[in-house]
Amino acid sequence: MAAASSQTMLPDFSLSPRIDQVGVEERAARFTTRSIKKESKLNGLKLILNMIDLTTLEGKDTDGKVKQLCYKAMHLHDAVPGLPTVAAVCVYPSMVKVARKALEGSGIKVASVSTAFPSGQAPRDIKLRDTRFAVSEGADEIDMVISRGRFHAGEYNFVFDEIAAIKEACGDARLKVILETGELGTYDKVRRASDIAMYAGADFIKTSTGKIQPAATMPVTLVMLEAIRDFYYKTGKMIGMKPAGGISKSKLALHYLVMLKEVLGEDWLTNEWFRFGASSLANDVLMQIVKEHTGVYQSANYFSVD
Template sequence: MRTLAGMTATVASGLDEVARSNAALRAFLHGLPGVDQVGADQRAAMLGTRSIKTTAKAWALDLAIRMVDLTTLEGADTPGKVRALCAKARRPDPEDPSCPPAAAVCVYPAMVGVAAEALDGSGVHLASVATAFPSGQAPLDVRLAETEAAVRDGADEIDMVISRGAFLAGRYLDVYSEIVAVKQACGDAHLKVILETGELATYDNVRRASWLAMIAGADFIKTSTGKVSPAATLPVTLVMLEAVRDFRAATGRQVGVKPAGGIRTAKDSIKYLVLVNETVGEDWLHPDWFRFGASSLLNDLLMQRTKMSTGRYSGPNYVTLD
């Protein structure tokens, strides 16, 4: 059985060699150590019981706010809704200037121009779900054109979806080549690769897809589109965090992680922050390396933040509904 040390040494010796053929990629990915599903579930559940109090909790709430990719991905999105979301990302709590901004606003490519104008000069990143989100089922040239258009209109982050059908069929080189092509189309924009873990069936596949995306050049690996159930879970995020940890040990390159979908409460977000700290350490406890893909999470973070500072929960009309 090949060890993780042996496999990562192969990566460190040359990424091009690993991806020279589908057979080589398959040998590498299937040579990764298997994931102990029971162990991963138990460790995630144990870490999920940790609690933090007082100043540590206040720090965690502010950090979680800074990690939110405030997202609207609906067919009914309008320029007005996107502008309102951008205003909220810039100033989540209009009555408290000490409240930090969100990490990014994430929108469909057609809304990038509107969001870019609304976020200009704010320091809030602008992400776009290009590449035929959420299915990824479009010709590659269409997905690349959509990516280039989003970047041209102002996106500095692209969230792409992989072809899960190709991955599950074992066509790893096809998936690798598509990620490489999208990464090139991104130019200077960062690339988040969405694995859609709810369709990958096993933790072993999650680990393999994580490594495949990172070898191809992903700046972030992301759990889900939010359109498939289950979306983000603590055990799946644990597997992905272990993958980025091992990838950095092998290559020296740090890759971010973004759980997305189903994370709605401050309590949930703190569970993820504990998971990050205990699995990969403080280096990833920063918006450059960990994000939450969420729409309603920010509201609960703001209410919990108000509770800590005033001793009471804010009224139902205190925060906007997304």
């Protein structure tokens, strides 16, 4: 039976590697000491722009707000020619249609959160309908949340099956699985949740919803990158990574790129395999780019409002 044979390939998730907390934090801190200047800094900044999932996930979002965000995604700062666009715009399912229309022909993807984001506390059939609705409205990518409560209760099969079911509902849309690391508590659990998500069919694993503190941190991202690396060695399949929440300064974003390059290598240095979930990061990166061009420190007054 096909199911049985694929089941035998699955590892026992309770045996996922344990993480050395001190070691991971020390290692993550090392990445912040690299010095990146001039030309390489400028290229790094442009790459960061191109990796951003420009996000608005608020109860007060309106069609107008989403259209404005989409315009910004396409015209980051027209005063500087040759800038890339962001990778995607990330919205709630009810806003997908608006975003899809606004981004027509731009090549920018529409990402939609789903599965009762951000808590994930809803029955599976609702989560599935939520996902199918977003896909049918035109979402290219789905950002789902895992059931953290079930995960903490040790019901790994439930979490695994849920991700697999959502993956199936996604069809051609790429699936990002949000672990919400701020609610997982330990690096061990982050690693275990990463393994479950990847084996269940995630195309990306993502740290956070942005609604819970702490959101993305460098050590947590490092743990997940290492999980991706191990998964790649075992299966030959590349998985993407998306830290989200709390990355609002370009310097920090550059540190993440350094970490990405040194853990996973050059193949991952593209927006196909790495994203930043952020809203205010774009403006800070733009200010740094203009600073590199003009030699003059910039003011937020001269950049678009987020």
